[in-house]
Amino acid sequence: MxxxxxxxxxxxxxxxxxxxxxxxxxxxxxxxxxxxxxxxxxxxxxAIPPRCRPLLDEYGLTAAVERVPHARVTGERVFAAAERLHVNFDGPPQFICxxxxxxxxxxxxxxxxxxxxxxxxxxxxxxxxxxxxxxxxxxxxxxxxxxxxxxxxxxxxxxxxxxxxLGLFQYRRPHWAVATRAYYSGVPVAPDEFEIHYFDELWPGYLWIFPAGGGQVNVGVGLFPTDRTQNHPSLRDLHLTLVQHPSLGGRFARAKMQGRLRGWNLPLASIRRPLHGN
Structure with missing residues (x-):
């Protein structure tokens, strides 16, 4: 035909x-x-994974990404209770767009x-x-x-x-995550580093603070659903509570949310899924 x-x-x-x-x-x-x-x-x-950079170069799209609002990060900081970790990346800066x-x-x-x-x-x-x-x-x-x-x-x-x-969709809880995300202005942040924060109230999961260019930061809460998380408050409530957590030192006291707080389901790469149907 x-x-x-x-x-x-x-x-x-x-x-x-x-x-x-x-x-x-x-x-x-x-x-x-x-x-x-x-x-x-x-x-x-x-955050655009470093392994995507060669593809952007191959298709001639790197310059186009650099023309839109973005941040270029060279390291990350991880915070967990009293522990701190600072990592400098190898290679070219990583895009957050x-x-x-x-x-x-x-x-x-x-x-x-x-x-x-x-x-x-x-x-x-x-x-x-x-x-x-x-x-x-x-x-x-x-x-x-x-x-x-x-x-x-x-x-x-x-x-x-x-x-x-095609009957290929499967929901397997260990291989999915849920997340919220909002953009904020007025949050002090290093322009070339992103942050990951772990809290007892949010486990297994974390809060991220990523510079997004144009004076904005991308702030999100990611959670990996388990039996332990069934009695958690809603992820939206957790997000709004954690940005005011004392460990963040009042950095969101003068912050303004740009747009609305949104949530989504995220399939993880921890399982191989069929890449072809019939």
């Missing part, structure tokens, strides 16, 4: 956008779809090379003879449409419609 595309990628975040860029290098006909319209926010600590900017850099780079559809909600997968052959989707408030492809790739995160429709 004739196909509309060689590859449809569902999800325009970093995984989907870089997959699209790679596929374009191989002259594949690619459609990249996302339910959001870019730029869009994403709950994250915003708000995902609303970082993801948009990648998406726009992909958009320049492949077909894209934003505000595109995937409703279901098309199947023929037991094989996935495309997607059924709606763009904006339009009527559902069918788009075919030789391969459909799911890069759509925690709520992946692709994984769920």
């Amino acid at each position: 004739p196909y509309d595309y060689d590859l449809i990628i569902v999800g325009g975040g970093p995984a989907g956008a870089t997959m699209a860029l790679s596929a374009a290098r191989h002259n594949l006909r690619v459609l990249l779809v996302d339910k959001a319209t870019f730029p869009r926010d994403k709950v994250c600590g915003d 708000p995902r609303i900017h970082f993801d948009n850099v990648l998406f726009q780079a992909a958009k320049a090379q492949v077909d894209t559809r934003e505000a595109c909600t995937v409703l279901d997968l098309l199947r023929e003879d037991g094989q996935v052959r495309g997607i059924r989707a709606r763009v904006g408030g339009g009527a559902p449409l069918e788009i075919t492809a030789k391969v459909v790739a799911g890069a759509d995160g925690f709520n992946s419609i692709v994984a769920r429709r």
